[in-house]
Amino acid sequence: MKILIGKGGQVEVLLIFKETEQLDKSQELYDYLKEREIFKAASGEVYSDISPKGNNIILLGLGEKEKLTLESLRKAFYTLGKELMKYKVESAEVEVPKFENLCYKETNMAIAEGLLQSEYAFEKYLSEQKTKPTVKEFFLNVLEDKKDKVEEGIEEINNIIEGIFLARDLINEPAIVMTPKELAIRAKEELSPLGVEVEVFGEEKIEELGMKSFLAVSKGSANEPQFIIMKWNGNKASKEKLALVGKGLTYDSGGYSIKPSEGMATMYVDMAGSGVVIGAMKSIAKSKLNKNVVAIVAACENLISGEAYKPGDIIGSMAGKTIEVLNTDAEGRLTLADALYYAATIEKADKIVDVATLTGACIIALGSIYTGAITNNEEFMSEVEKASKKAGEPVWQLPSNDEYRDLIKGTTGDLKNVGGRQAGTITAGLFLEEFVNDIPWVHLDIAGTSYLPAGTGYLPKGATGVSVKTLYNLAKDCNCSCEHK
Structure with missing residues (x-):
C-alpha cells in the first residue's frame, strides 16, 4: 500500500466521533444507522456502504473526542485497513482534520501506521496465502500548509x-x-x-x-x-x-x-x-x-x-x-x-x-x-x-x-x-x-x-x-x- 498526500480513491472514509451529529455528506445514512444503533462510532467501529449501487463510503468511528490518542488512531485505521481488504478496495481517501492536543504530523503518521500494519502476515510456509492486501493507494487529504511535514512523517513511518x-x-x-x-x-x-x-x-x-x-x-x-x-x-x-x-x-x-x-x-x-x-x-x-x-x-x-x-x-x-x-x-x-x-x-x-x-x-x-x-x-x-x-x-x-x-x-x-x-x-x-x-x-x-x-x-x-x-x-x-x- 502506498500512502499518498492528496485526493483520490474509489472509497471515501468519513471520520466520526460519538458526539458527532452533522456530516458534510451521507447524513441520511448516518441518521438511519444512529437511530437504530447499528453504528455507534465506537473507536475502530466501521460501517461500509460499498456496492454497485452504494455510496462507496466507509464510516470509521473514533470514539469520544476527548479520549482520542495516537494509539487509538493506529488501532482504528488498522481495523479500516482490514475492512478495505475485506471488500477488495484498491484505493481510498480520508480527509484528515486537526485534532485538538495531537500533533498534526504525528496524527498522519499514526493513521499511516495503522493502515500499513493491517497488511502484515507471516504466511511463508502456507500453501495458500490467507492475507491478500488489495489497497494499492490510500490518499490522505491533509491541510495545505502541513503537506511538507506530513510527507516527511509518511516517509519516516514507512521506514x-x-x-x-x-x-x-x-x-x-x-x-x-x-x-x-x-x-x-x-x-x-x-x-x-x-x-x-x-x-x-x-x-x-x-x-x-x-x-x-x-x-x-x-x-x-x-x-x-x-x-x-x-x-x-x-x-x-x-x-x-x-x-x-x-x-x-x-x-x-x-x-x-x-x-x-x-x-x-x-x-x-x-x-x-x-x-x-x-x-x-x-x-x-x-x-x-x-x-x-x-x-x-x-x-x-x-x-x-x-x-x-x-x-x-x-x-x-x-x-x-x-x-x-x-x-x-x-x-x-x-x-x-x-x-x-x-x-x-x-x-x-x-x-x-x-x-x-x-x-x-x-x-x-x-x-x-x-x-x-x-x-x-x-x-x-x-x-x-x-x-x-x-x-x-x-x-x-x-x-x-x-x-x-x-x-x-x-x-x-x-x-x-x-x-x-x-x-x-x-x-x-x-x-x-x-x-x-x-x-x-x-x-x-x-x-x-x-x-x-x-x-x-x-x-x-x-x-x-x-x-x-x-x-x-x-x-x-x-x-x-x-x-x-
Whole structure:
C-alpha cells in the first residue's frame, strides 16, 4: 500500500466521533444507522456502504473526542485497513482534520501506521496465502500548509514499519531455519546495503575475547555461535554512541534444566530481542538518523549434548566474574552478560539498552501489555519511557533495591545465575547490571510482549516486533551525554 498526500480513491472514509451529529455528506445514512444503533462510532467501529449501487463510503468511528490518542488512531485505521481488504478496495481517501492536543504530523503518521500494519502476515510456509492486501493507494487529504511535514512523517513511518516487519519475520522463522549463522546472514543482507557495518565473530574469535559465559551456553549445540556487531555511524562529528543489545537464543530447550514439552513449541521466539534490535537498526539506517548506534547480538542455541553445560557448573565471563550455574534454563542472561560487557568496554557505548525475552516471571507480573524494565540510571530510564510512550509500547519500571542484588550473590562463585523464584524478573535484570560497567543502562524484558498466541489491536498473532519503535525513537531523540550515575 502506498500512502499518498492528496485526493483520490474509489472509497471515501468519513471520520466520526460519538458526539458527532452533522456530516458534510451521507447524513441520511448516518441518521438511519444512529437511530437504530447499528453504528455507534465506537473507536475502530466501521460501517461500509460499498456496492454497485452504494455510496462507496466507509464510516470509521473514533470514539469520544476527548479520549482520542495516537494509539487509538493506529488501532482504528488498522481495523479500516482490514475492512478495505475485506471488500477488495484498491484505493481510498480520508480527509484528515486537526485534532485538538495531537500533533498534526504525528496524527498522519499514526493513521499511516495503522493502515500499513493491517497488511502484515507471516504466511511463508502456507500453501495458500490467507492475507491478500488489495489497497494499492490510500490518499490522505491533509491541510495545505502541513503537506511538507506530513510527507516527511509518511516517509519516516514507512521506514519504521519496514523495521517492524523485518523483526517479525526474523522472530517468526522456525529454529530449523533460523540458526545463529542464518541470523547473521539475514542481518548482513538487510543492513549492509543501507550503510550499516556488519561484523560477525565465530567461535574462535569469541573464545579469544574470553566470552566464557556465552560459550558455555552454546556448547550443547552443533550449530556454531555467532557474535553479530552492527554499526550505524550517522554522526561522524560525534563520539557519542548508543548500544542496543538483543538476546539471540535462536532456540532454547532449557538445556539440562529441560523445559516441559508444551513449553518448547515456541522457543524459536527466544531470539526476539535480536530480531528487535536488527529491525530497529534497519529503521535507523533507512531514516539516516544523525546518531551513532551499535547493535550487538550473541546468537546461539541452548541444547543438550555430552558437551552441554550443567547445573552446578561454575563458569567464567568476559568481565572476569565467575558465575554459579544453578539453572541452565536461565541462559539468556549468560549470553547477554558477555554482550553487555563488550558493548561497555570494547564499543565504549555511552548508553546501553538490552532487549530480551528473559523471564517467565515478567509474563506473570505484567502479562502481554507492558514490557518490564530495570535500570541503573533514572535519567536514561526517563528517555526510554518517553520513547516507549511515543511508540505506543508501554514500559513499566521495576524496583532495583540492594536487597534484590543480595539474592544473586554467589557463594562458590561471584554470582548466581538465578536468585530464586521470587522477584525473578528483577534479579535477572540486576544480574545483567553486573556487566555494564556502570554505564547508563536499561534492561527491557519483552517475554510477555514479544509474542502473542492471538492478535490484539494492530499486533498480530505470533511475533509482534514490540520495542522496535521504542528503540528507534530512543535513538532519534537520545541525549547520550547524561552523567553516569
